[in-house]
Amino acid sequence: MDTSELQRIKQRYNIVGNCEALNHALDVALQVAPTDLSVLIVGESGVGKEIIPRLIHDNSTRKREKYFAINCGSIPEGTIDSELFGHEKGSFTGAIGESEGYFGTANKGTIFLDEVGELPIATQARLLRVLETGEYIRVGGQKIMKTDVRIVAATNVNMHKAISEGRFREDLFYRLNTIPIQIPPLRDRGEDILLLFRLFTMQMAEKYRIPRITLTDDAKQIMLKYKWPGNVRQLKNITEQMSILSQKREIDAETLSKFIPENQESTQLTTTTAPGSHSYESEREILYKILYELRGNVSDLRREMADMRKKMDTTHALDNLSALNGMHSLGGPETHGYGNPAASIQQYRNPQNRFNAFQDVEAEEINDNENPGLSENDSLNLNDIGRHVVEKALERNGGNRKKAAQELGISDRTLYRRIKQYGLDKQ
Structure with missing residues (x-):
């Protein structure tokens, strides 16, 4: 394509730039426009891929027919088949009449499928049939419909990776990719x-x-x-x-x-790692911390239960004392089996004769290794997890115990006790 023709195209479509890759993409688009071959435009998001299909349609034999630009990623999966291929009346809730769909309405024209890599697998099978035979069936219908449309597709997805992951049909890719056009990044x-x-x-x-x-x-x-x-x-x-x-x-x-982001070296919005190189270190740290926090929550629950039992025990003792005093004033404690009220009260106050459940709970809180609900190995594993979490917290905070305690969500005193328990003060 000569320079004058190229400049005419750029002025018509408001295309700015003189780089060789861009000029080549425009040249290929103009050469393929008079044909009916499928075109796949590949490029990163924001490079201006939508200009190429419009250019192809306007310079083709279909330029007087309809042109539809469809963003495949914006249509819900449940309705995309109906949008593209139409539907029969009553085929689903809300289908109060029949619809031709884009492929029926755009007959003899051009359809631009933007973000084609986002199409569901079932829709990809329907699209493949249209590309191969020009035939399709409406949603809820049985009659085979015919259409004659030119399909131009675009994607910012790595199609070879999508194929290997089973997200895109390989046969459809080769049908669409008859003429590939690469748009260079800025x-x-x-x-x-x-x-x-x-x-x-x-x-x-x-x-x-x-x-x-x-x-x-x-x-x-x-x-x-x-x-x-x-x-x-x-x-x-x-x-x-x-x-x-x-x-x-x-x-x-x-x-x-002040207007350009600091990370000038990044060319992707999300970071990726090569297959097989994934590290589980961060996930392990998160799990350790969750287990550590869960252990603390269980300890808090035990402490609250112990306090509740103390209150219940005290209330029960006061009730017994009131009952004994009442019976003594009636002059007949022996007839009720209580004997000497003072002796009974003294007997109740004896720690050996009282209910000791809350004392056991306190002992469990102080000494985690004696948890009766855990085996010896389980207890050791929990200690290993706790030790690991405390060590990492101290490392991240440069040995500052106050900051480490704040990160772990515990008091300085509790952290100090854990450090002694795990022997970290001897390192």
């Missing part, structure tokens, strides 16, 4: 970054009647070195923010740094 487009910035500043100045912002040389270098994980969309957002919020009309490096 970080690989060099000086195009500054051209796009200038375009966005002019648009903001014209729209809101404000002076246009410019960049100093050091700010331009930051723009060129930044990785732009959000691509053109992110550049536009930052430009709009600076145009409205910045008091300065000449943006220097210091001002620019």
Whole structure:
């Protein structure tokens, strides 16, 4: 494609940039437009993939027919088949009439399936049949329908990985990928970054009647070195923010740094690890801490039960004392089997004759290794977990016991007791 034709296309679709990869993508799109071959556009989110299918449709023999752009990721899984292929009356709740769906309505035209990698597996099978034979069946119907549509798809998903994970059909991928078009990320487009910035500043100045912002040389270098994980969309957002919020009309490096995120090396919104390299260290730490906190909660519950039993025991003693005093005043304690009231009270006050359940609970709280509900091995395992949690907390806080206790959610005194119990004070 000659330079004049390329510039005409860029002006028509408001495409800014001169990088070789972008020019190649536009060239391929124009060459494939007159055919009916399926096209798969691949590129990161925010690079402007939606321009290519519009360009293909407008330069094809179908340009006078309908064009539909469908975001597959925005349609709920339960209704996407009905949206794409239509449905019969009464086929599901709310189907008060029949619907042709996009494939029926767009007959002879073009359908752009954005985020095609998000399609459910069942819908992928229906789409494969349309690509192979042009046939489909409406939801709830039995009649085979025919359609003649040009399909252009786009995705920001790693399709080979999706296929290996069973999330996308391999045969559908090859049907869609007849002509692949790769849209380069913004970080690989060099000086195009500054051209796009200038375009966005002019648009903001014209729209809101404000002076246009410019960049100093050091700010331009930051723009060129930044990785732009959000691509053109992110550049536009930052430009709009600076145009409205910045008091300065000449943006220097210091001002620019307030609008660009600090992590300039990141090119992905989420971090990933290679297969087989996953570390379970963080999960283990979380489980240890949960077990440690659960152990503390059980101890608190035991303490509360012990306090409750003490109160009940005291109340019971006072009731007995009142009953004994009442019977003594009647002059007949012997007839009721109580004998000497003073002796009975003294006998009740004897610790050996009282209910000792709460004392046992207190002993369990003080000495965890004597927990009667655990075997010796279980008790040792709990001690190992507790020791590990305390050690890690002390390490993370540089040996500061106060901060470690705050992190563990326990008192300084309890932490000190745990340190002695686990022998950490001797290290």
